[in-house]
Amino acid sequence: MTALNLARLVAAAADAIAAHADELTALDQAIGDGDHGLNMKRGFEAVRAEADLFAAKPLPEALKAIGTKLVMTVGGASGPLFGTLFMALGKEISADPDRAGLTAAFGKAIGAVAARGKSQVGQKTMLDVLQPVHRALAEGKTAAEIADIADIAAKATVPMKALRGRASFLGDRSIGHMDAGARSTALLVRTVAETIGEVA
Amino acid sequence: MSNVGIVIVSHSPLVAEGTADMVRQMVGDEVPLAWCGGNGHGGLGTNVEAIMGAIDQAWSEAGVAILVDLGGAETNSEMAVEMIGEPRAHKIVVCNAPIVEGAVMAATEASGGASLKEVVATAHELSPS
Numbered sequence: 001m002t003a004l005n006l007a008r009l010v011a012a013a014a015d016a017i018a019a020h021a022d023e024l025t026a027l028d029q030a031i032g033d034g035d036h037g038l039n040m041k042r043g044f045e046a047v048r049a050e051a052d053l054f055a056a057k058p059l060p061e062a063l064k065a066i067g068t069k070l071v072m073t074v075g076g077a078s079g080p081l082f083g084t085l086f087m088a089l090g091k092e093i094s095a096d097p098d099r100a101g102l103t104a105a106f107g108k109a110i111g112a113v114a115a116r117g118k119s120q121v122g123q124k125t126m127l128d129v130l131q132p133v134h135r136a137l138a139e140g141k142t143a144a145e146i147a148d149i150a151d152i153a154a155k156a157t158v159p160m161k162a163l164r165g166r167a168s169f170l171g172d173r174s175i176g177h178m179d180a181g182a183r184s185t186a187l188l189v190r191t192v193a194e195t196i197g198e199v200a
Numbered sequence: 201m202s203n204v205g206i207v208i209v210s211h212s213p214l215v216a217e218g219t220a221d222m223v224r225q226m227v228g229d230e231v232p233l234a235w236c237g238g239n240g241h242g243g244l245g246t247n248v249e250a251i252m253g254a255i256d257q258a259w260s261e262a263g264v265a266i267l268v269d270l271g272g273a274e275t276n277s278e279m280a281v282e283m284i285g286e287p288r289a290h291k292i293v294v295c296n297a298p299i300v301e302g303a304v305m306a307a308t309e310a311s312g313g314a315s316l317k318e319v320v321a322t323a324h325e326l327s328p329s
Binding site: 039068071072076077079080081083084117 | 239248
């Protein structure tokens with residue numbers, strides 16, 4: 001990961017979110033409050049606008065700053081959840097992490113997201129993508145495999161019943177729809193995997 | 201002011217302001233009070249920066265109790281408390297209580313000089329455990 005180009009990564013993430021904003025909104029309209037696509041787009045465009053600023057920082061500080069920016073700009077419940085993911089990752093990661101270091105930091109960041117959302121795996125949330133991705137990282141899967149695992153995990157939220165967030169108000173009626181946060185998480189995972197390629 | 205402060209956080213600025221109006225009318229000006237609502241872009245939602253601002257506005261050395269409506273308001277309020285950090289963070293509590301009744305009851309308790317713990321307990325009594 002020595003040649004990690006954070007500015008490029010940020011731009012790719014913002015592109016991916018922007019390209020799928022309508023899809024994310026449609027997913028959220030089905031079982032949430034319908035603002036996920038717009039919120040995520042606003043947040044990632046704000047991060048893109050300061051990409052050079054973030055890229056100039058060491059990786060831990062850059063991730064913390066990106067997380068803070070997301071908290072302040074995404075809004076909804078997604079702001080604190082995605083923001084916490086990046087902030088916690090920044091707190092746990094080293095400036096030049098290897099695969100083991102990234103895996104350990106990612107695991108702790110997932111724990112922070114679970115605590116923030118008072119949620120756990122199996123409740124139809126972004127955690128249902130993050131956890132399989134963490135396992136894939138730990139098992140030494142390739143970047144391409146990890147991107148596919150994230151997509152499959154997002155799709156696997158379709159038959160789940162939501163137990164957290166606005167969708168949980170719908171109870172059984174939340175079954176049959178993909179969770180918007182799981183979808184956006186899978187998009188980000190694929191973007192990171194395809195942009196930085198194989199992790200050391 | 202030495203009384204515990206009250207912060208009202210709703211997805212809707214109208215709900216937040218209306219709740220604050222009720223607190224003011226029923227409890228008076230003895231309690232530091234602030235509200236916020238809306239996503240900061242003209243829509244419904246809650247906003248961490250606005251919540252941090254409201255906490256500042258209602259700040260009391262005795263502490264601040266936050267009343268919220270739906271889940272995102274709670275998550276964003278907890279995030280705001282974390283970003284404010286210590287030493288103030290441990291004097292701020294996000295209450296598990298219905299927003300209108302909770303705000304009025306908590307403010308009533310606070311206006312008598314009750315501690316943060318007592319104010320929060322009064323609000324929590326309104327929630328089925």
